[in-house]
């Protein structure tokens with residue numbers, strides 16, 4: 001864990017809230033577990049796709065969408081455990097270099113959703129992995145001011161971009177994703193596809 005002298009650490013919900021204020025019409029893919037639950041509670045919208053159940057799949061979905069909808073900026077909200085499970089996706093993104101993909105990782109150094117078992121993101125710097133894989137913009141932040149500054153910059157820049165946000169282990173009291181997958185897919189396609 002980074003020491004307290006390096007700035008006040010946010011909860012994931014606080015960091016996510018700051019990002020959600022900056023999102024306008026961008027499609028947003030959110031990883032399974034509490035990140036999706038918190039996003040639904042903070043700002044549910046038709047352009048949100050909640051990955052329910054499948055760990056490690058979020059960035060790949062974001063990549064596919066970014067490649068098929070080059071005129072849109074696609075945002076991915078991921079977790080450290082999710083990224084570690086499918087690290088090869090970082091290489092695919094780094095190699096294909098979609099300019100319109102912003103990959104945000106809320107790194108709490110645990111599998112928070114299943115009871116805070118430690119992940120290896122404490123030892124393996126995922127931002128350095130992303131940089132080595134070929135992401136164009138890579139930043140590691142923890143304070144609200146920096147989160148806002150870098151995310152705004154990434155939304156306006158050519159990517160792929162990778163924003164690693166160190167967050168604490170606090171979980172928001174948030175219900176399970178209520179919308180059925182088929183209905184969620186329908187409403188997502190209605191706003192995000194040129195051919196719904």
Ligand SMILES: Cc1ncc(C[n+]2csc(CCOP(=O)(O)OP(=O)(O)O)c2C)c(N)n1
Pocket residue numbers: 031032033034035053054055078079080081082083108110111112113114119
């Ligand atoms: C293949 C697979 N293994 C395990 C799980 C159980 N599981 C759901 S969320 C989660 C933790 C995800 O960790 P992270 O991406 O860091 O998100 P956090 O919960 O910390 O916000 C786990 C282990 C799952 N859904 N799928």
Ligand SMILES: [Mg+2]
Pocket residue numbers: 079080081106107108109110111112
């Ligand atoms: Mg985690």
